[in-house]
Amino acid sequence: MEKIRDIMTDQVECCTLLDNVFEVAVKMKELNVGAIPIVDKEKLVGMITDRDIVVRGVAEKHPGSTKVEDIMSDKLITISADASTKEAANLMAEHQIRRLPVVEGDKLVGIVSLGDFAIRKMTDDQAKEALSEISEQNYNGVQH
Numbered sequence: 001m002e003k004i005r006d007i008m009t010d011q012v013e014c015c016t017l018l019d020n021v022f023e024v025a026v027k028m029k030e031l032n033v034g035a036i037p038i039v040d041k042e043k044l045v046g047m048i049t050d051r052d053i054v055v056r057g058v059a060e061k062h063p064g065s066t067k068v069e070d071i072m073s074d075k076l077i078t079i080s081a082d083a084s085t086k087e088a089a090n091l092m093a094e095h096q097i098r099r100l101p102v103v104e105g106d107k108l109v110g111i112v113s114l115g116d117f118a119i120r121k122m123t124d125d126q127a128k129e130a131l132s133e134i135s136e137q138n139y140n141g142v143q144h
Contacts, residue, residue, distance in 0.1 A: 004088050005081035007117070008102045008110035014039045015048070021057050021071060022064030024048050035099050037108055038072050044101055044108040046072035078103045081110060088112055 014037045015024050024036050028050060038046035048068060056062070056071035078101045079088050092100055092114065102110035 002085045003081065004079055004083050004085060004102055004112055005110070007085060008081065008112040009116065010110040012037060012108060012111050014108065015068060016040065017045065017067070017069055019068050020064060021048075021053060021062065021066045021068060024068055025050075025053055025064070028053075035111075037101055037111065038068050039108055042108065043106040044076065044078070044103055045069075046074040047076055047099070047101065048072045049099075076101060079112070080104070085117070089117060 013027060013031055013033075015027060017038065017040050019038075027036055028034065034051075035047055035049045037044055038048060046069065048071060052071050052073060057066060062071065077091060077095045077097060079091060081102050081104065088100055092098070098114045100112045101108055102112055
């Protein structure tokens with residue numbers, strides 16, 4: 001069975017608590033990504049998604065200069081690099097998340113996304129089924 005370390009992205013671009021929402025949005029645009037982990041030194045402290053910027057930032061009339069910690073998600077679901085891909089898929093399905101930070105202790109070492117599973121030939125039907133549950137959500141996160 002494959003481990004998370006076999007499929008995760010290990011060169012993860014991050015922002016820090018010193019960055020503001022505008023800087024995170026610019027980094028998302030430059031990297032063409034929808035989520036940026038937030039670290040304090042090497043410790044993972046949060047995650048900001050493009051949806052967070054819209055819902056907690058723009059829709060609540062926060063300026064681009066808003067501190068990242070004001071809109072980031074700080075209650076994160078994470079996984080170890082030694083966990084199985086099946087375990088990660090089940091965790092992602094259970095919590096309805098598309099990206100899962102990979103940590104060693106508090107330190108961010110990678111990230112695994114729904115796309116990482118999609119490009120792999122998965123032989124585990126249960127993992128495929130768990131991931132399809134996430135994909136069945138509609139565009140704005142409402143379950144069907």
